[in-house]
Amino acid sequence: MEISSILYATDGSPHARKALDWVVDIAVRRRAKVIIVTAYECGGTRLTVEIEDRVGALEEVVRVIRDCQVNIRSLAAYVVDGTAQAVIRLETPYPLHVVQALAEQGIKVVHLAPLPEVKQPESKVAAR
Secondary structure (H helix, E strand, O other), X not given: OOOOEEEXXXXXXXXXXXXXXXXXXXXXXXXXXXXXXXXXXXXXXXXEEEEOOOOOHHHXXXXXXXXXXXXEEEEEEEEEOOEEEEEEEEOOOOOHHHHHHXXXXXXXXXXXXXXXXXXXXXXXXXXO
């Protein structure tokens, strides 16, 4: 099978960086070019938690966030090398009460990053 291009989409998370290692390995062996695409919603906070790989573990995380009255913009869960993690985008620039509530429930936060607000350009409408 010939592979000339590989599309790699990333959100900048630790899991995405690990995936990049695989992409580079395949690209080198196949002499393929790599096209990198990244996208994320503006503002809020990205939070990564370690969770048990079991039924109901993710629901517990979501319940704690709900009880903190913070909305979830997006959520992705992965199991890498036997460790389950969830990457959650929260609609708050101030997530410390969420981090504390998760810790009180024994849920480990392994990464926390603010997502910058990007002002959208104003559209120019011609006057009539």
